[in-house]
Amino acid sequence: MDVAVAGAGPTGLFMAVALARRGHRVTVADRDAGPAADGSWERRGVMQFHHPHGFRPQIAQALQAEMPEALTALEDAGAERIVFRGGDGEPAPHAALRCRRAVFERALRGFAAAEPGVTLVQGHVDDVLGSGGRAAGPGSGERAAGLRSGERAADMRSGGRAAGLRVDGRDLPADLVINASGRASRIAADLRAPAEGGDCGLAYVSRQYALLPGAEPGPMNAPVGIIQTLTGYLIAVFLHDRRTFSALFIRPADDRRFGALRFPEAFQAAAMAVPALAAWVDPGRSTPITPVLPGGRLYNTYRGQLDAEGRVALPGLLHVGDTVCTTNPSAGRGVAVAFQQAVALLRLLDEYPDDPAAVALAFDEWCLSDVRPWFSDHVYWDTDLLRRWNGGDVDVTRRLPSDLIMKASEQDPSLLRVVGPYMAMEALPGTLDEVEPQARALFASGWRPAPHPGPTREELAATLPSAP
Ligand SMILES: Cc1cc2nc3c(=O)[nH]c(=O)nc-3n(C[C@H](O)[C@H](O)[C@H](O)COP(=O)(O)OP(=O)(O)OC[C@H]3O[C@@H](n4cnc5c(N)ncnc54)[C@H](O)[C@@H]3O)c2cc1C
Incomplete structure (x- = not known):
């Protein structure tokens, strides 16, 4: 079938190659033209492009399963594999990758561009097309149809299905549409319940x-x-x-x-x-x-596949990557969560090849159980961290946030049995519940981790020139 992917970031590129390898013709549309002839790449709209990224083993695992040569392309571009050793001293099956985000994305983009069955096009995705030919997303289609978004979503639901993308005013027909347009995605926003969360502070x-x-x-x-x-x-x-x-x-x-x-x-x-x-x-x-x-x-946000009434608004339209979940990057989970989503989505597309609504429902359920917990984990952690950074003490009257449970494991290594798999993202945040009382008891006894050497925030701020 013909697949249209909105967004040529890591998630869109990964989905495109994996779907092409399943025999589909995939077109990926991104407003970004890719690297310039002189090699520079401004990448406007992806502010994290030059910020530090750690690439967890889940990323190499997904690449190894779907496109192992991409790992070689990444290594040729300079990425270094870091192999972890488990508690048994044996090397972990998949390596983390050490490289700049720009190097990672340039190599993946080059790899996808060379993949038979994948076409990259430059253009702004305005809307998602419905089978009636009308644009489904906010913008020109809405104004032309003269419908309020709720009415339009209902209209799309009555038998319609995704039929492609509108890119720079032109139709790109497709049987399946993948929205991988990232954390600030506005594509088909009115066909999904609003995002939870927001600025992480x-x-x-x-x-x-x-x-x-x-x-x-x-x-x-x-x-x-x-x-x-x-x-x-x-x-x-x-x-x-x-x-x-x-x-x-x-x-x-x-x-x-x-x-x-x-x-x-x-x-x-x-x-x-x-x-x-x-x-x-x-x-x-x-x-x-x-x-x-x-x-x-920086955001902590979560947004599912379904509309506000819990229905699949437009079968054949699927959202994946940062457009589903964005977490405060300080734990470096974003691309790993995005690729885990992509792998789950591919599995469901294989499982229900002729039923896109079933794929959306099953994927939504999977994201609720396997993705949303990372969002909730960060919301709780960040809120408490900011409270402590503003002078608050550890609150031992309620559940500890995950950063404090991790800190406690430095003092009490018996916690690592549970904390280690969580840190490696091999176990969901809920698994920490088992050792949280033990970690909290440590804090309740008066123990506090010593801050690392260096100025306090107040001391550092006092040395800074005043910003205009
Ligand atoms: C400061 C920072 C640091 C981070 N550090 C880490 C880290 O250490 N480790 C980690 O794993 N993750 C990290 N992340 C998260 C990671 O960057 C994201 O998870 C990742 O970019 C998600 O990939 P994506 O393909 O889903 O979205 P994106 O990378 O955002 O790609 C979306 C693409 O869609 C395109 N697009 C959007 N709208 C349109 C439109 N209307 N028309 C056409 N094209 C469109 C954009 O141009 C872009 O190319 C960090 C994030 C930030 C903000």
């Missing part, structure tokens, strides 16, 4: 560096590099491909004083004030290769 600011010839990487405490919680903020270093890395501050979005970090001198001075970052960004070890990259508006 945290903001990123990062910068990429390259290690100088002969220089060793700095200290690490995690497979990606280093992650540390200080008083009122977080810092991290993500080691990437070809001796590049990102230095990152994560802080409350509403602390406007940190807007000044976007100035290169202020970012460098602040990084040099935090010992773990200073070890990496020291001019004797590395040199910046990008401007400072602000990254406000």
Whole structure:
């Protein structure tokens, strides 16, 4: 059949190749033209493109299952495999990938473009077409039809099904439509119940560096590099491909004083004030290769497949990737969750080849049980983290958020039996319930994790120039 995919991000590209390999003709439409002839790639509308990404083993696992040569293409582009060892000392079956997001996406895009059966087209997706020929999404179709969105959704439900995309005003007919248009997706928004969640209250600011010839990487405490919680903020270093890395501050979005970090001198001075970052960004070890990259508006959102009445509004239209779930990126789960969704969706499309409404219902159910918990986990965690960053103590009168259960496992390694699989995303957040009382008892005894060395948020803010 003919498949139209809206969005050529990681999810859309993965779906396109996997569907082409099942014998379908797939056209992927994205407003982004791809890399320019000189190799540069601005990627407007995907603000995270140059921010640090860690690529969890679930991503290599999905690629290995559907398109193993893509892993070779990624390695050829510079991605490094990081193999974890389990409790038995044996290497885990799938590796995490260490590379810049731009390198990951460029390699995946090149791979998809070369795949027989996949066509990439540039254009803005305006709408989803219904079988009656009318555009189903918000915008021109709605105005032309003169219907309010609720009426239009009902109209689409009466026997219609997805029939393609409208791209830059032209029809792209298809039997199946995949919406992989990312976290700010507005495509067919009126055919789905509104998203839950919103701004997570945290903001990123990062910068990429390259290690100088002969220089060793700095200290690490995690497979990606280093992650540390200080008083009122977080810092991290993500080691990437070809001796590049990102230095990152994560802080409350509403602390406007940190807007000044976007100035290169202020970012460098602040990084040099935090010992773990200073070890990496020291001019004797590395040199910046990008401007400072602000990254406000980080979201925790969840949005299912169904309309507000719990029905499949338009059979043959399926939503996947960040358009279903976006989580605060500090735990680096986004692409792993997106690819897990894609794998589940492909399985259901194989299972119900002639019943797109059944696919939507089953996929919605799967997302509720296997995706939404990551969203809820972050909402609870981030709300409590911001409260503590604003001076609150650990609240031992209610369930601990996951970050504190993870912290407790550093003090009491017996918790790791349960915490380890959660951290590796091999077990859902609900599995932490088993050890939460034990972790809470530790905090109730008065124990608190010591903050890592470095200035408090107040001390750091005092050194920053005032942002206009
Ligand atoms: C700051 C930050 C850091 C992150 N760090 C990590 C990390 O460490 N690890 C991790 O796994 N994940 C991370 N994530 C999450 C990760 O970036 C997303 O999960 C991932 O981009 C989702 O891929 P996607 O293909 O679903 O959406 P996207 O990558 O957003 O792709 C959507 C595509 O749709 C296109 N599009 C949208 N609307 C239209 C339209 N109307 N017409 C045509 N094209 C359209 C866009 O141009 C884009 O190409 C991070 C996110 C942020 C914000």
